[in-house]
Amino acid sequence: MQLSVIVTVYNERENIRPLVERINAALVGLDYEIIYVDDGSTDGTVAELRSLDDPRLVIVEFRKNYGQSLALMAGIDVARGTYIATMDGDLQNDPLDLPAMLQLLEAENWDLVVGERVNRQDGALLRKIPSRIANWIIRNLSGVHLRDYGCALKLFRSEIAKDMGIYGELHRFISVLASLEGARITQIPVRHHARQFGVSKYGLGRTFKVVSDLMLMLFFKKYLQKPMHLFAQSGMVLFVLGAIINLYLLALKIMGQDVWGRPILILGAVLILGGIQLITVGIIVEVLMRTYYESQDKRPYRIREVFRGELVTTPEPTESKVARSRMALPRQ
Structure with missing residues (x-):
């Protein structure tokens, strides 16, 4: 399978059907699956998912709310695609950007393509300004130079995604985690839409979580192996x-x-x-x-590729090979 699209949702019943239709319209001609991970919704999100008649749809239902990080981890574990895309389930990310991201990743051999919301449709005081401050802090402390770390629209190579440990609340630092795995990362402008249904699950209350997780990321980045x-x-x-x-x-x-x-x-x-x-x-x-x-027989390094030049030699006559193999046989 070429592509797995992972959508994590919590109480997004009204957004289910429109997003699935948009994904199918955007990925015509590709071999893909849509993995919905329900993070303990209580508004009928799972029932809405089960009512869809789509052979590409995979539903992962949690027993309770575990958080977005573990929902992403579950989706990545289930995914079968060569490439893995992640996106929010609130219709703010646009699936039409996925083909361009996939083309960029394949053409220029990137490991992770991250979306950048250039015309962000969110409130300035509660969303844009705190996000810009957080982006500046993460960019300067982590050494991973991106303009937008909070965009959920991302496209990975499968081996990179499956090697990341997205525990706790580390979904905010996926780009930093991928960098720790030696991934080549780039960013591309993507569309961003205003929320139509439901309420946002993000707010200023996550500020302290972001700061504490950033300290953990700095430890991973600089001192994990020393x-x-x-x-x-x-x-x-x-x-x-x-x-x-x-x-x-x-x-x-x-x-x-x-x-x-x-x-x-x-x-x-x-x-x-x-x-x-x-x-x-x-x-x-x-x-x-x-x-x-x-x-665990792990290694503190990641090898991207091992290339060995083949030594070209003149092939020996078949008779000499057979004779030599006979001479090597033990006597009975």
Whole structure:
């Protein structure tokens, strides 16, 4: 199968039929499947999906609401296509952009093509401005330079999508996760429509989740394979500062001054203990990282391709090969 289109939905009953019709109209001539992952809807979304008579439709129904990240993971696990597309189920993404994205991915050998909503049909105060701030922060901290990280319309090579671990709320950082797998990433302008039915599931309440997940992404990006560099360096800084403070207090004590009860004494002790603790945590995390790779026979690197040049030699006569094989046979 050429393409799997994954749509994650939560209470989007009114948008089901129009989106399926648009996908079918946009992908005429392609071999594809439409995978709907229902994330515990309570408004009859599953019943609406089951009422559709479409042989390309695959329905994955969750027992309860697990979140968009795990819904995407389930859809990717079920997908059979060589390429995997993801999109929201609220009719704001346009399936007409998928053929152009697929053509770009195949023609220029990209691993991930991300949509950029150039004419975004959302409110400025609650959606556009926070999104621009988040995009600027993610772009500068992650090192993955895209203009729009929040567009759900994406197209992957299957092997890249299936190697990503989209746990927790990491669907917002799919491009960063793909970058960790060594993916070649590009972005293309796509259409964006205003929501017609239902209510948005996004809001300012996700800000703190985005910040915490960004910290996790930075750890994955820079220190996953060398956690000792993060914890030990911080621990050494604290330990050295604490040691300097304590040596200073020791010198005062030798000179006859009373150092007991000074706040700086408590600070020095706390810094030394904190430094020792961070260094210890670094050692433990280093051991866990090695256990993670070695227990599963994983490698901390990804090979895109191995090319071996073939040595051209003159073929030997058939008779000499047969004679040599006979000479190699053990005597009975």
